[in-house]
Amino acid sequence: MAPIPLDLQLLDSCAALLLLLSFAMLSQRRIVSLVNLLAVQGAVLAAATLLLAWRTGQGHLYLSAALTLALKVAFLPWLLHRLIRRLQVYWDTEPLLNISGTMLSGILIVVFAFGLAQPITELASTTMRSAIGIAISVVLLAFLMMITRRKAMSQVIGFLSMENGLFFGAMSATYGMPMVVELGVALDVLVAVLVLGVFFFQIREQFDSLDLHHLESLKGEPR
Amino acid sequence: MIELALLLGLPLAGGIALGALGAHRRAPELNAAVSLATFLAACALTVRVIRHGDLLLAHEQLFIDPFNVFLVALTALVGLTTALFSRPYMRIELAHGRVSAGRLRLYHAMYQMFMLTMLLALTTNNMGLLWVALEAATLSTVLLVTLYRTPRSLEAGWKYFILCGVGIAQALFGTILLYFAAERTLGAEGVTALLWTHLDAVKSQLEPAVLALAFVFLLVGYGTKVGLAPLHSWLPDAHAEGPTPISAVLSGLLLNVALYAVVRCKVLVQGSLHSPLPARMLMGFGLLSVALSSLCLWRQRDVKRLFAYSSVEHMGIATFAFGMGGPVASFAALLHMTVHSLTKSAIFFAVGHAAQKAGSQLMENIRGLVTLSPTIGWGLMTGTLAILGLPPFGVFASEFLILTTAMREQPWAIPILLAALAVAFAAIFRRVQPMVFGETSARRLPHPPALLPVFAHLAIVLVLGLYIPPALADWYRAAARLIGGP
Numbered sequence: 042m043a044p045i046p047l048d049l050q051l052l053d054s055c056a057a058l059l060l061l062l063s064f065a066m067l068s069q070r071r072i073v074s075l076v077n078l079l080a081v082q083g084a085v086l087a088a089a090t091l092l093l094a095w096r097t098g099q100g101h102l103y104l105s106a107a108l109t110l111a112l113k114v115a116f117l118p119w120l121l122h123r124l125i126r127r128l129q130v131y132w133d134t135e136p137l138l139n140i141s142g143t144m145l146s147g148i149l150i151v152v153f154a155f156g157l158a159q160p161i162t163e164l165a166s167t168t169m170r171s172a173i174g175i176a177i178s179v180v181l182l183a184f185l186m187m188i189t190r191r192k193a194m195s196q197v198i199g200f201l202s203m204e205n206g207l208f209f210g211a212m213s214a215t216y217g218m219p220m221v222v223e224l225g226v227a228l229d230v231l232v233a234v235l236v237l238g239v240f241f242f243q244i245r246e247q248f249d250s251l252d253l254h255h256l257e258s259l260k261g262e263p264r
Numbered sequence: 265m266i267e268l269a270l271l272l273g274l275p276l277a278g279g280i281a282l283g284a285l286g287a288h289r290r291a292p293e294l295n296a297a298v299s300l301a302t303f304l305a306a307c308a309l310t311v312r313v314i315r316h317g318d319l320l321l322a323h324e325q326l327f328i329d330p331f332n333v334f335l336v337a338l339t340a341l342v343g344l345t346t347a348l349f350s351r352p353y354m355r356i357e358l359a360h361g362r363v364s365a366g367r368l369r370l371y372h373a374m375y376q377m378f379m380l381t382m383l384l385a386l387t388t389n390n391m392g393l394l395w396v397a398l399e400a401a402t403l404s405t406v407l408l409v410t411l412y413r414t415p416r417s418l419e420a421g422w423k424y425f426i427l428c429g430v431g432i433a434q435a436l437f438g439t440i441l442l443y444f445a446a447e448r449t450l451g452a453e454g455v456t457a458l459l460w461t462h463l464d465a466v467k468s469q470l471e472p473a474v475l476a477l478a479f480v481f482l483l484v485g486y487g488t489k490v491g492l493a494p495l496h497s498w499l500p501d502a503h504a505e506g507p508t509p510i511s512a513v514l515s516g517l518l519l520n521v522a523l524y525a526v527v528r529c530k531v532l533v534q535g536s537l538h539s540p541l542p543a544r545m546l547m548g549f550g551l552l553s554v555a556l557s558s559l560c561l562w563r564q565r566d567v568k569r570l571f572a573y574s575s576v577e578h579m580g581i582a583t584f585a586f587g588m589g590g591p592v593a594s595f596a597a598l599l600h601m602t603v604h605s606l607t608k609s610a611i612f613f614a615v616g617h618a619a620q621k622a623g624s625q626l627m628e629n630i631r632g633l634v635t636l637s638p639t640i641g642w643g644l645m646t647g648t649l650a651i652l653g654l655p656p657f658g659v660f661a662s663e664f665l666i667l668t669t670a671m672r673e674q675p676w677a678i679p680i681l682l683a684a685l686a687v688a689f690a691a692i693f694r695r696v697q698p699m700v701f702g703e704t705s706a707r708r709l710p711h712p713p714a715l716l717p718v719f720a721h722l723a724i725v726l727v728l729g730l731y732i733p734p735a736l737a738d739w740y741r742a743a744a745r746l747i748g749g750p
Contacts, residue, residue, distance in 0.1 A: 157477075160473045160474065160477065161441070161444065161474060161477070164444075164448065164471060164473075164474060165444070180433070180437065184430065187426070187430065193422070196426060200426070200429055200430070200433075203430070203433050204433065207433060207436050207437055207440065210437065210440055211440045211443070214440060214441075214444045215440070215443055215444045215447050218392055218439075218440065218443060218458070219390075219392060219443075219457070219458055221325070221390065221392070221393065222390065222392030222393060222395075222396065222458065225392065225393060225395075225396030226392075226395075226396060226399075226436070228396070228400075229396055229399045229400055229403065232400070232403050233399075233403055233429070236403050236406055236407060236425075237425070239407060240406070240407070240410065240418075240421065240422070240425070243410055243413055243418055244418050244422070246413070247413065247414075247415050247418055248415065248418075
């Protein structure tokens with residue numbers, strides 16, 4: 042068996058790191074650390090994109106690596122940290138499912154994700170096709186995090202992590218989407234976080250808290 | 265060329281201008297004027313497409329065919345009438361102290377941005393840009409749902425954002441899978457692999473296993489925005505808690521455009537799969553929405569929630585019809601999208617003024633509209649009869665076509681459909697009847713209400729029920745051929 046080239050090994054490590062970071066986020070209740078983990082996830086993603094760009098020589102991947110670096114490592118974490126300081130939300134409350142339960146469900150999700158990725162992996166011709174299962178896992182783990190958390194801030198971090206997973210999926214299956222789409226998606230993510238920033242202040246102003254149990258009155262019942 | 269540039273450029277420029285202008289006294293008029301210009305551009309575009317056939321522009325990123333041009337015209341029309349309606353409506357809200365002048369600036373700017381995303385989603389040829397535009401549509405309306413800053417509106421806005429955000433993330437994954445399948449067939453340069461016209465040309469060669477998976481994600485993702493049960497739970501809240509013009513455009517435009525996205529995907533997947541899977545999924549989701557929403561209608565006390573659930577029901581009917589496929593059912597579904605959009609926005613216009621008069625959205629507090637302002641009362645009554653599918657309105661024609669086709673092709677679905685329609689009829693009629701007739705305690709409004717949009721919409725729906733002009737019928741048929749498939 043031929044030795045695996047170094048850059049491919051590095052790419053695989055990046056994929057493994059992404060999955061590890063997703064689990065770390067799942068178990069983390071300190072919101073500041075969650076944002077840091079998200080930034081690290083963005084950095085790993087940017088590194089993987091850069092490696093892939095270098096390996097395949099596709100120019101547009103350099104651009105998306107730069108975009109990832111600017112948006113997901115620098116700007117969004119900075120914005121979220123600022124919001125956390127302004128709103129003074131440092132801890133999430135006990136999640137709906139306790140940490141060990143969440144981790145166990147997370148493992149089951151990863152198994153399911155690899156099963157789901159099987160037909161795609163078989164057809165893919167890219168060098169990173171084994172990572173497609175990891176990308177789906179990252180998406181589903183972020184989804185799990187959104188379901189089990191109560192604070193609005195953690196749900197948003199889950200949302201952004203889900204976007205990271207989707208981006209990684211696009212990269213490992215097809216070397217990224219066409220540039221115009223990637224720019225559009227990046228713009229949407231940016232606007233989404235800005236809108237959410239405004240939104241948090243509105244929630245805060247109204248309820249004096251960012252705990253989502255205040256937002257549970259609309260069940261179609263009379264007011 | 266110029267028409268399309270105007271169509272997309274006008275709302276963009278209008279949104280920026282309205283944002284920059286600030287809380288100007290004439291902002292509502294400017295908003296209406298921009299919408300009127302957009303509508304004229306849409307008309308010019310329509311005429312051009314009828315005369316010269318399909319268009320493919322801007323490095324094939326934009327394209328117009330019979331299917332989307334009719335939705336472009338409809339979207340621009342409802343955009344115009346809603347802008348006309350929102351002019352007095354938002355002035356009254358301002359006078360009642362529910363919004364401030366500063367928030368109206370946000371409202372007007374975002375209204376135009378929303379129109380831009382709708383028109384971009386319809387005219388783009390790129391499945392990726394379609395996704396971007398639909399996500400941007402959520403983002404531009406989420407702050408409008410929370411415009412009143414009440415606890416309930418914040419909750420509705422949060423739910424809207426998170427559910428549609430997660431939903432649309434599934435659709436992005438579906439789009440990635442579609443791109444993955446297409447790249448294998450269309451070649452590795454990847455520039456054309458998300459363009460619908462290219463995908464449509466090679467759809468029979470796309471990998472069926474991947475497309476089936478992609479369709480599940482795309483349907484769940486865009487289906488969340490269509491409001492298909494069980495993914496509909498954001499819809500009644502967002503409709504009820506936002507300002508009424510926004511309810512009208514959410515029901516009249518956003519749901520249609522999201523369904524358009526689903527149908528575009530279905531055409532591709534159907535062409536690749538040669539199995540009834542996509543059709544069955546559409547029919548299943550459609551029937552479930554019809555059945556579930558008609559039951560939910562009984563529990564409603566808020567008038568806007570009532571009609572929001574009715575939107576879920578009608579989108580379910582249209583989805584079911586698209587699922588049946590074939591030229592007749594697709595024709596009926598397109599007609600149903602048109603008449604539902606017009607009727608439902610007309611109802612929301614009337615309901616908006618009725619709720620302002622009563623000072624409450626609760627149906628038990630709205631009484632005797634017909635004595636105090638006959639036009640609002642009769643507008644609401646006529647709109648309700650139209651949406652319930654009574655002849656001679658257009659909804660009757662489309663539902664009749666759908667039911668007769670289903671009787672031939674999917675007879676098992678008929679009992680469910682008929683029972684749901686009957687339940688919905690009873691549930692809505694028993695609520696609307698005392699609102700329109702009976703004793704009244706309503707107040708006078710500080711500005712004359714906008715009634716022209718209500719009756720203009722209902723008149724079009726009436727005409728469509730009695731007689732579909734041959735040009736329009738040809739156009740529907742061309743679109744139905746395009747999407748009807750085998």
